[in-house]
Amino acid sequence: MTRSDPLTLGQKLVALLEGGRRSATYKLAVLMALLELSVESVPDDPDDAVDIDLDELTARVIELYWRQMRPLDGHQLRQSNDGRGVIFTTVAGLRAELTRTHRTPTVDLVVAEGSDAYVAAHTTVKRTLVRYPLKLLQNVTTLTDSERFLYDDSWMGTDSMRVIADHGNKLQLFPGVCTTLARLAPLLKPAFQLAWVDDVRRMNKSLLAEGPDIADHLFGADRVSLLKAGDLLAREFGPQCFYCSTRLTATRHVDHVLPWSRVGIDGLANLVLACPSCNSNKSDLLPSPTHVDHALGRGQSVLDALAADINWPCQFDRVVSAAHGLYATQPDSTPIWLGRKDIGVLGRVDFEWHAR
Numbered sequence: 183m184t185r186s187d188p189l190t191l192g193q194k195l196v197a198l199l200e201g202g203r204r205s206a207t208y209k210l211a212v213l214m215a216l217l218e219l220s221v222e223s224v225p226d227d228p229d230d231a232v233d234i235d236l237d238e239l240t241a242r243v244i245e246l247y248w249r250q251m252r253p254l255d256g257h258q259l260r261q262s263n264d265g266r267g268v269i270f271t272t273v274a275g276l277r278a279e280l281t282r283t284h285r286t287p288t289v290d291l292v293v294a295e296g297s298d299a300y301v302a303a304h305t306t307v308k309r310t311l312v313r314y315p316l317k318l319l320q321n322v323t324t325l326t327d328s329e330r331f332l333y334d335d336s337w338m339g340t341d342s343m344r345v346i347a348d349h350g351n352k353l354q355l356f357p358g359v360c361t362t363l364a365r366l367a368p369l370l371k372p373a374f375q376l377a378w379v380d381d382v383r384r385m386n387k388s389l390l391a392e393g394p395d396i397a398d399h400l401f402g403a404d405r406v407s408l409l410k411a412g413d414l415l416a417r418e419f420g421p422q423c424f425y426c427s428t429r430l431t432a433t434r435h436v437d438h439v440l441p442w443s444r445v446g447i448d449g450l451a452n453l454v455l456a457c458p459s460c461n462s463n464k465s466d467l468l469p470s471p472t473h474v475d476h477a478l479g480r481g482q483s484v485l486d487a488l489a490a491d492i493n494w495p496c497q498f499d500r501v502v503s504a505a506h507g508l509y510a511t512q513p514d515s516t517p518i519w520l521g522r523k524d525i526g527v528l529g530r531v532d533f534e535w536h537a538r
């Protein structure tokens with residue numbers, strides 16, 4: 183049985199989720215980041231080994247915590263049993279510092295500005311990830327077979343920047359693992375999120391006794407902030423539904439073309455206006471590739487400039503790679519959303535974006 187056999191890999195990841203109580207959510211953050219990056223890095227040959235850049239992985243982990251550190255009813259939720267930990271402290275510190283100068287700082291903006299504070303925080307988080315969660319992730323006590331199943335971690339467990347650089351500042355997913363992770367993503371992502379919600383609930387027992395729904399706080403899209411992007415879209419592309427052209431009056435929804443639940447891309451390149459019926463009918467379904475094509479067809483330079491105007495991320499390239507990965511890894515019978523009340527079945531497509 184190869185390492186990339188979906189059943190074996192899936193079982194090992196589930197064992198990892200169930201392998202005893204976690205004292206912190208680091209491993210879940212790493213798993214979620216790896217899953218996201220796998221979807222966005224699907225190779226042409228499904229059996230290829232794939233490099234994951236450690237800077238990129240670190241940026242994704244920071245992004246995950248950054249969102250989750252929004253106060254919930256005035257409180258910041260703990261992400262470890264004792265509420266401490268280098269990664270949380272670092273990201274919380276960065277957030278506090280930037281909130282002084284930005285009203286609603288987003289990670290992308292902070293990255294784009296290349297602020298010293300971000301660079302320093304990024305380095306700290308990267309060293310901590312390599313030293314602990316990346317080194318420990320594949321230790322599954324309930325498995326008799328201790329073979330590494332995602333990547334070679336033998337050199338990890340250090341926080342030496344020299345050692346990290348000597349290893350190309352990357353981890354390499356074993357042959358076939360990237361494609362398999364991308365294929366399993368629709369099953370694994372909700373499972374990881376559920377485990378994360380359980381952990382945070384347990385780590386914040388006193389605070390969450392009343393039982394507010396924290397899943398949406400931790401993983402939901404930020405509806406309030408999206409309104410800002412909605413105003414811009416209406417102004418620039420007209421107040422109409424992107425999918426059915428209905429003129430939008432009072433109620434307009436900002437829709438994630440590639441569903442938020444699948445890839446979580448909030449950049450302008452992935453946002454359109456939709457009428458309530460298209461929006462609710464489309465829901466979490468994968469849209470027809472044509473819709474993605476049209477959304478990108480608004481033009482990278484146009485979208486970049488608009489996004490910059492309102493201090494919003496654009497994430498054009500990320501939409502392109504995520505679309506490529508999503509469509510390349512769906513089973514043949516996957517339902518796709520063609521239009522309102524029009525659901526088809528995905529044929530074998532390869533999504534390729536060619537700038538025009």
Ligand SMILES: [Zn+2]
Nearest residue numbers: 423426457460
């Ligand atoms: Zn519509």
